[in-house]
Amino acid sequence: MIEYKQKILPNGLTVLAHRDRASAMAAVNIIYRVGARNENPSRTGFAHLFEHLMFRGTRDIPDFDLPLQMACGENNAFTNNDYTDYYITLPKDNLEIALWLESDRMTGLDISPVALEAEKRVVIEEYNQRYLNQPYGDHWLLLRDMAYKVHPYRWATIGLTPDHIADATLDEVKAFYKKYYSPSNAILSIVADIPEVEAIGLAEKWFGEVEGEPAPHDLFPAEPEQTEARRLECMKDVPAVAITIAFKMAGRLSRQHYLCDLMSDLLAGGSSSRLNHFLVKEKKMFSSVNAYISNDLDPGLFIMTGHLLPGFSIEEGEKAMWEELEKLKNEEITDYELEKVKNKFEAGTIFGEINVMNKAMNLGYYNMIGDMSLLNGEVAIFRSVTADEVARAAAEVFVPERSSTLVYVPEKMIRDANGK
Helix, strand or coil: CCCCEEEECCCCCEEEEEECCCCCEEEEEEEECCCHHHCCCCCCCHHHHHHHHCCCCECCCCCCHHHHHHCCCEEEEEECCCCEEEEEEEEHHHHHHHHHHHHHHHHCECCCHHHHHHHHHHHHHHHHHHHHCCCCCCHHHHHHHHHCCCCHHHCCCCCCCHHHHHCCCHHHHHHHHHHHCCHHHEEEEEEECCCHHHHHHHHHHHHCCCCCCCCCCCCCCCCCCCCCCEEEEEEECCCCCEEEEEEEECCCCCHHHHHHHHHHHHHHCCCCCHHHHHHHHHCCCEEEEEEEECCCCCCEEEEEEEEECCCCCHHHHHHHHHHHHHHHHHCCCCHHHHHHHHHHHHHHHHHHCCCHHHHHHHHHHHHHHCCCCHHHHHHHHHHHCCHHHHHHHHHHHCCHHHEEEEEEEEHHHHHHHCCC
16 A cells, blocks of 8 residues: 655645655656657657657756766656656755755756767668568567557657657747646656655645646547457567567456456466467467557557467467457356456566665556555455456457458578578
8 A cells, every 4th residue: 555645746746655654765757648659640759759858958957877876876768659758866964965866857958969860860770670671570560550540659659750759940840849748737746754744745846837738638549449450570680580469458447457457467477378378388389478458548459479389280289379369258257267367467566666676656657647546445446356357358359350460471481481
C-alpha cells in the first residue's frame, strides 16, 4: 500500500509525495504528457529527440550531469507513445539538488543550433543502428504501420523516418518544447523519508514560480474497426524465420486490458508457460516464443511472436501459434494456472513497492493514465478475474479478421530454395 499526498500548484504542476521511512535515498520523477502520439505525422520522433535534448544543459546550468554526480545521484529517461519520463535517485539530504535541476530545465532548456544538430546526429545514428542495421530491428516499425492506419500509434517512438529529425528546424523544435514542456503538462513525484507536506513544500519552492503554457489538449483520430486480416512477409538478412501475430485490444483503463495482460502471462510468463511448454519443449518447433501487450493508453496491441526452428514451414508455425490461442477460447484454464499468474503479478507489485524509484514512477504513471485508485487497486482487479472471463476475452480478441501477421523470411532460405 502506497500512501501519498497530492497538490496541484497554481501553474498547473501536479505534485505527488510519499514518505518512505525505509530508505536513505530519494527519488524524483517527472512525467511529461507527451509521447509519439502527440507528434505531427510529418515531424515524427520529436518526443524521443527531446529525451536527448533535455540532458544538453540550460542557460543557467550548462552541464546537467555534473551537479548530480557531485551529489552522488543517478538519472535517466525514457520515451514511449504516450509520455516521457525523467527520473533521478540520490541521497535524501541532496533532494533539493534534483528539484533545482528539474525545475531549471522544465522551461530553461538551451536549445541552440549547435546542441540541436549534435542531438539530431545522435538520434539518426540510433535509428540506423538499432532499427535499420539490426536483425529484426524494424519489427516495431513494420508491425505498427500494418496494424494502424489512422491513429498515431502507427509509428514507433523513434519516428517514421530519420528524415523527419534531419529536416527539423530550430523553430519547430522550440515550438514543441514550449507546447509540451510546461508545468501544466507535467507530473512531479517525490519519494523520500521526509513528511509529504514537506516534500510538497519543496516542490512549491522550486517549481512554484516556473511559468509555462496552458496544458495542450491534443485530439487523436480513432482507429477504424479492422475487418480483414493483414499480412506482411519480408525477406531480410535474419538468422531465422520470425512470426509475429498482433491483435487489437482495448485501452489501458479497460477491463479487457487486465484480461489480455493475464492471458499474455498464461501464454508466455516463464519457462512453464503454455507457449514455452508446447511449442519449444514438446513440439521443438520454436527456439523462443513470447506474448505481451503494448500497454498503451489508447486501444493497443496483443502481440504473440516466435522464432521458428529449421525443418518447419511458416504455415506449420502459424498453425501451431493459432492452436494455442484457440485453447484459451475453448479449453479449461485450470485453477492452478490462473493462481500462478495472479501470484506472480501480486509478487511483482509488492517487490516493486520496495524501491523508491519504482514508487515515484508509479505515482506519476497512475496519475498520468487518469486513475490513482489503480496505484493500490490493481492486485484486487487481477484477483477478481475468472477463467470464464479469460475465455470470453480470448474469443473477443483473437479473431483472424482483427489480426496483423508479420513474417521475417531469411534471405538465405530463399537462396537455398533456389539452389544458389
